[in-house]
Amino acid sequence: MPKPSVRIENVVASVALGQPINLSKTAEMISTVEYEPEQFPGLVYRLSRPKTATLIFSSGKMVCTGAKSEEDVKKTVKQIVSALQNKGIIKDGKPEYQIQNVVASANLYAEINLESLALLLDNVLYEPEQFPGLIYRMAEPKVVLLIFSSGKMVCTGAKKEEAVKAAVDKIYAKLADLGVLNLKGKTA
Amino acid sequence: MSRRELVHNLSVGEKTVRTPICPVCGSNNIVHSGHGELVCDNCGTVISEKEIDFGQEWRAFTAEEREKRSRIGEPLKPGMTTGMMSTIIDKRDINRLKLDAQRRVDALQMRKWQMRSRFQTARDRSTSQALAEISRIATPLKLPDSVKEEAATIYQKAVDAGLVRGRSIESIVAATLHVACRKFNLPIALDQITQFTRNQNKKDVARCYRLLVKDLNILMPVPDPVSYIPRIAYKLGLSEAAQDKAREIIREAQQMGITAGKDPAGLAAAAIYVVSLLENNRKTQREIAGAAEVTEVTVRNRYKELVDRLNLIPVVPDNRIV
Numbered sequence: 001m002p003k004p005s006v007r008i009e010n011v012v013a014s015v016a017l018g019q020p021i022n023l024s025k026t027a028e029m030i031s032t033v034e035y036e037p038e039q040f041p042g043l044v045y046r047l048s049r050p051k052t053a054t055l056i057f058s059s060g061k062m063v064c065t066g067a068k069s070e071e072d073v074k075k076t077v078k079q080i081v082s083a084l085q086n087k088g089i090i091k092d093g094k095p096e097y098q099i100q101n102v103v104a105s106a107n108l109y110a111e112i113n114l115e116s117l118a119l120l121l122d123n124v125l126y127e128p129e130q131f132p133g134l135i136y137r138m139a140e141p142k143v144v145l146l147i148f149s150s151g152k153m154v155c156t157g158a159k160k161e162e163a164v165k166a167a168v169d170k171i172y173a174k175l176a177d178l179g180v181l182n183l184k185g186k187t188a
Numbered sequence: 189m190s191r192r193e194l195v196h197n198l199s200v201g202e203k204t205v206r207t208p209i210c211p212v213c214g215s216n217n218i219v220h221s222g223h224g225e226l227v228c229d230n231c232g233t234v235i236s237e238k239e240i241d242f243g244q245e246w247r248a249f250t251a252e253e254r255e256k257r258s259r260i261g262e263p264l265k266p267g268m269t270t271g272m273m274s275t276i277i278d279k280r281d282i283n284r285l286k287l288d289a290q291r292r293v294d295a296l297q298m299r300k301w302q303m304r305s306r307f308q309t310a311r312d313r314s315t316s317q318a319l320a321e322i323s324r325i326a327t328p329l330k331l332p333d334s335v336k337e338e339a340a341t342i343y344q345k346a347v348d349a350g351l352v353r354g355r356s357i358e359s360i361v362a363a364t365l366h367v368a369c370r371k372f373n374l375p376i377a378l379d380q381i382t383q384f385t386r387n388q389n390k391k392d393v394a395r396c397y398r399l400l401v402k403d404l405n406i407l408m409p410v411p412d413p414v415s416y417i418p419r420i421a422y423k424l425g426l427s428e429a430a431q432d433k434a435r436e437i438i439r440e441a442q443q444m445g446i447t448a449g450k451d452p453a454g455l456a457a458a459a460i461y462v463v464s465l466l467e468n469n470r471k472t473q474r475e476i477a478g479a480a481e482v483t484e485v486t487v488r489n490r491y492k493e494l495v496d497r498l499n500l501i502p503v504v505p506d507n508r509i510v
């Protein structure tokens with residue numbers, strides 16, 4: 001019986017520098033950033049390694065997106081803050097960051113009978129007319145799971161990497177318990 | 189229990205009616221004598237007399253007479269509150285003739301105050317608006333009254349739960365109608381409902397629908413593709429036998445577990461398409477897609493899945509089939 005696999009797809013974090021940033025100055029000094037104040041009030045700072053995009057606002061707050069792990073967020077913040085410091089745009093300061101959302105995909109390697117699952121679980125929304133997946137809101141850890149009949153899942157709303165794994169393991173045990181898994185899996 | 193208490197319990201319609209007990213012999217064999225008296229059938233004690241008769245004092249032999257003599261309106265519907273009886277004070281007399289000047293002034297005055305006192309709370313007012321919206325959207329869809337009433341009940345629950353504030357009445361109403369349809373297993377897709385709303389914002393209605401289901405803890409049945417079959421078949425003029433066959437195909441597909449996550453309307457359309465091929469009464473995919481209000485691509489994809497997985501090989505009269 002293969003274990004469910006989990007892959008983190010995106011980690012979003014908010015960062016507070018605690019001091020205002022002059023965005024137009026930043027855009028002049030660092031050529032790689034995108035800044036279109038007419039379109040969006042924030043500045044976009046893309047990194048290639050780790051591959052992330054960070055939105056920087058004049059209030060000194062930033063939003064880091066696209067990271068694949070919490071570690072990546074840390075690295076991104078470090079790189080950006082040191083770049084800004086080197087150019088003298090900001091003074092020394094301790095950036096405070098907080099993970100806002102972790103999105104992950106998972107595979108249970110078993111087909112799921114969504115129709116009976118919709119009746120067996122509470123807090124579910126299954127609307128094949130509108131969306132092929134079943135939406136399950138888990139209370140603990142507080143995440144939302146999109147469960148598809150192929151056995152693949154999307155887990156969003158987690159605040160920690162571990163929560164994702166915990167949620168997937170929990171739902172796997174629950175589904176096996178309810179007998180809605182077809183472990184023979186891919187017959188076609 | 190004293191006699192007074194007993195009579196009180198009998199005449200006031202308490203929610204939990206206690207079985208009356210005779211104060212003399214203690215039996216509970218108590219009958220209405222038919223002369224406005226409450227009598228113990230065991231010992232003959234008259235427990236109360238001069239009971240008020242709540243029945244009508246007139247007789248009517250035809251529907252017309254009944255309508256003319258009745259002084260009340262329609263029965264109360266869920267979603268209507270007590271302040272919203274459907275009878276209104278008219279400005280004409282019973283024979284629809286104009287009243288004389290003085291009484292006319294009085295009647296108009298009463299009418300005005302009735303209108304003003306109709307809605308005691310904002311909740312009543314918004315409910316009456318919602319009721320109007322419900323029938324406006326439900327009428328072109330030819331939804332039965334039971335669905336409208338269910339929608340009204342859900343709407344009131346939503347108002348009480350504070351879900352309506354900050355959202356458009358129309359979106360919530362469309363969502364309540366969808367919930368009601370689903371509860372009654374009517375094959376009405378969300379699109380068909382939003383089609384009759386003013387801004388036709390399906391996303392907004394879907395959001396309200398999710399909110400209702402989540403916050404009111406409504407248990408939704410999973411939509412059954414089979415319930416879509418008669419409507420599609422009717423539009424295409426297919427026989428009852430063909431519909432049965434389509435039903436069978438859907439049931440088989442459900443057993444195979446290939447219906448999960450698929451649009452029920454699309455599945456029903458594909459099953460009907462398969463049947464139309466099997467029965468040599470071919471309908472085009474476009475016709476079927478139109479009748480089911482899904483896209484042709486959906487019909488095609490579901491059709492392929494059904495044929496592949498259920499090993500149905502339609503007898504092809506010519507090779508025009510994809």
